[in-house]
Amino acid sequence: MPLWTLFGLWNANATTGWPDGADDGQEGLIGMPRFAPERCAEGCEECAAVCPTAAISVHRDRSGAERLAVDYGRCVVCQLCVEACPTDAAMPSHDWAFGARDRCDLRLDGHRAERKTPVASRQGFRRSLHIRHIDAGSCNGCESELQALDNPFYNLHRFGIFFTPSPRFADLLLVTGPVTYAMRDPLLRAYEAMPDPRWVMAVGTCAVSGGISGGGYACGNGLEGVLPVDLYLPGCPPNPAALIEALLMFLDRAPQRVKGGRIVE
Amino acid sequence: MNVISIKPEHLIEATARVIADGGRMQMAYAWYPEPGQIELRYIASQANNPEFLVWGCRPKGPVPSLTATTPLLGWYEREIADLFGQQFVGQPEPYSLVIHPGAAPILPPLDPSYPASMPMPFVAKDGGIPDVESPDVQRLPFGPARADVVESVELIFFYVGERILYFHPQLFFKHRGMEKRFEGRCLTSAVVLAERVSGVGSFSHALAFCQAVEEAAGCAVPRRALLLRALLAELERLYNHLHYLGHLAHTTTLKVGEAEGKLLEERAKQINARLTGSRFLRSLLVPGGLRRDLDPQPWFGEALEDLRKDVARYAAMLESTNSHLDRLLTTGVLSDKVALDQGATGPIERASGLDRDLRRDHPYAAYAELPLAVPVRTSGDAHARAQVRIAEIDVSMALIERILLLLSDGSVYVDCVAVPNSEGLGWAESPRGSLFYAVHFDAGGKIARVKIKSPSFSNWRVFPFTVHDSDMMNYAIDEASFGLTVAGCDR
The missing domain is CATH 3.30.70.20 (Alpha-Beta Plaits)
Structure with a gap:
C-alpha cells in the first residue's frame, strides 16, 4: 500500500509562483499573430x-x-x-493575454472605436469569485484548459477563485462554445438562476464570436445576441495562464493587457 | 478507392458474410453524388487484410435496417435518417438521434440545397425516452449542465434506491453540424476545422482528414513527415491517457493520485507547447505532410525520459493502492460479445479482449516500420480499461524513442492538390480508438462531403450497457473509466 501523502509531501510544492515572477508554464507557445x-x-x-x-x-x-x-x-x-x-x-x-472587458479592445483597425459605457463597479468582488461553467457546444479544448486550472501547477484556488456546481452560488457565468440550438435554453436557464450581481465571461473564440464553428444549421455566434458579456477571452483555446490573468483582471487584481488589438507591455 | 456497388436487398446477406468471415462493420454514412440522389456507404474491416471493404448503395426508397444483425450500425442509420431523411425499414430504435426532438429543419440539414447559414427552428421536447410508471422507480435527469467543469450531456437514470434499472445518455446537445461546415472549404482551412472537432483529439482528427485527402489526391508524403506524424500522434495519446488516470483517481477519491496524474498531464502538455507551439498539437498538419519541420532537440528526449520515469512510478503506485483498485475491479464490466456487437473501440474494446488497433491492422503514417505492442486485457472492467491505458503509455514512450532514432533529414511536405470527383478514406487510432474521415470532392475539386466517425460516437453507444443494472455509487467511476468525449461524439 503506497503512502500517497508522503509521496505528495516528498514532491513538495508543484505550484508556480506566477504571476508574481516565476514560470507561467507557456514556454514555446505560439499565441495570436x-x-x-x-x-x-x-x-x-x-x-x-x-x-x-x-x-x-x-x-x-x-x-x-x-x-x-x-x-x-x-x-x-x-x-x-x-x-x-x-x-x-x-x-x-x-x-496570449487577450482578456478584455470591452469587445472593441479585441479589434485592431486604423481608427479607434469609441468606448462603451464605463465598466460597472464590482466592489466586494476583488478577493473571491465563484464561477459556474456552461459548455454551450465547445470542442472540449476550452474544457481541457479549464480543468487544467485545478491541477497543482496552476492551482486556481490560491487566488480565491472557485468553480461551483450551482448557479445559485455563482457570481460569474463562464461560457464556452458557439451556443448550439440545443444548449441555448439550458444556458439561459443557468443565467436566470444566478442571483444579482452576476456577470458573464465568454471563454474561447467560439463563445466570443462563434469562431470556426459558429453559424450553420445548429450553432449561434457565441454569446452575441444571447447574453450581455462582461469579460471576453478569445483563444483557441485560451491557455490556463490566459484564463487566470483574465479572471484576475476582472477582479481588478491585474491590468488589462490588450488595448485596441495590441498587447501593451 | 475501390467501391463495390450493392443493391439494398443484398445488404443484409452481404453484412452477414462479412461477419462470418471474421470481419467487422466499421461505419455507415451517406452523401449526395448528384443532386437529389443519395448514396449510402458501408465500410467494413476484413480479417487479416489491411484494405477496408467499401460498399456504395443508391436507394430509390427505404432500405432495410441492418441493426438487428449488426447492432453497432444502429446509430449510423439513425444519424443518416436525421441528416439525410433516408428511411430504414425495421430499425428497432426509430427515434431521432443527432437532431433533438423539437428541431424542425425545412430540409434534411445535409441536403446540399439546405441553406448553409439557416438555423433550424427549435422548441425542446422529450422523445425516445421510455416512460417508467412504477411508483417505486425514480427518474433522475442530470444535465445537460452538470456539476464541475465538464462537457454538456444529459444523463437520465431510472433507479430504485441505489440500483440503476435503466440508463439513457441524451447526447447531441453539442451537435454543431461540423461535417457540413467542411463543404466548399479550401484544404488548409479544412484542416483547421478538423482540428476543432474534438479539442483533445485535435491531432488525430487533422491526421485522419489529411490522410483521406492524400488518398484522394494520390500523393506520397515524405518519410520524415510520416515519422513526425507518428511521434505527434503518440504525444497526443500521452497527455490524454495521463489526464484519464488523474480523472479516474478523482472518481475513486484518491486525492494525491488525482493531483499527481493531472500534474503529469500538465507536464506533457507543456512539452507539446515547447516542441510545437501548441499544447494541443495544432497548426502542424496539412495534406501533403507538415506545415513546418520540427526539430526535437536533446531537451525533448530528456524531458520525455524524466516523464517516463515519473509515470512508471505513478502507475505502479496506482496499481498497488487497494482503495483505488477496490473501486475499479468488477466495476462496469463489458463483455467481449457486447463490445464486438455494439462497436466498442480503442482501449475499451482492448480491455474486453478484442485485439484490434488501426496502427497495426491498417498501418498509416510510419507505423508499419515501428515496433508496436498492443496491450489487451480480458476482464472488461474499469480496472482493465485503466490497465490498457497504463500499458499504452509505455508503448507510446517506446515508439517516440524509436522515432527519434529513425528521424533523418529530409523534406516534410509535397504538394497535394485535390483531384476533381475523387474520394478518400483516412483513419487514425486516436487515444480513444478508431477515427475515420471520409472525404469526397466534387467536379470542381471542392470538398463536397466529409464524414467523421469519432471513437466516442462508438463508445457512447456501448457505455450504457455497463450501466444498466448497476449501482449509482459506481456510475462516476464507470464513466471515467470509459474516457469519453462529448464533442467528438456530437460533432
Missing part, C-alpha cells in the same frame, strides 16, 4: 484570403488608403495568415 500594417504591400490581401474565420479584412478608409483590420475576437490562432504573409506584416508571437 501580431500585425505591423505599415509593412503591408499595396493591394495585398493574402492574410484576409486564408483566414478561416474572416477575422482579417482589408478595406479603404475615406482618404482611399488601404487599412488592415483584425478582430482578435474571431482569431482561432491557426497561424495561416503568418504563413501567407509575404512581407512579415503578420508575425508569430507569444501574445
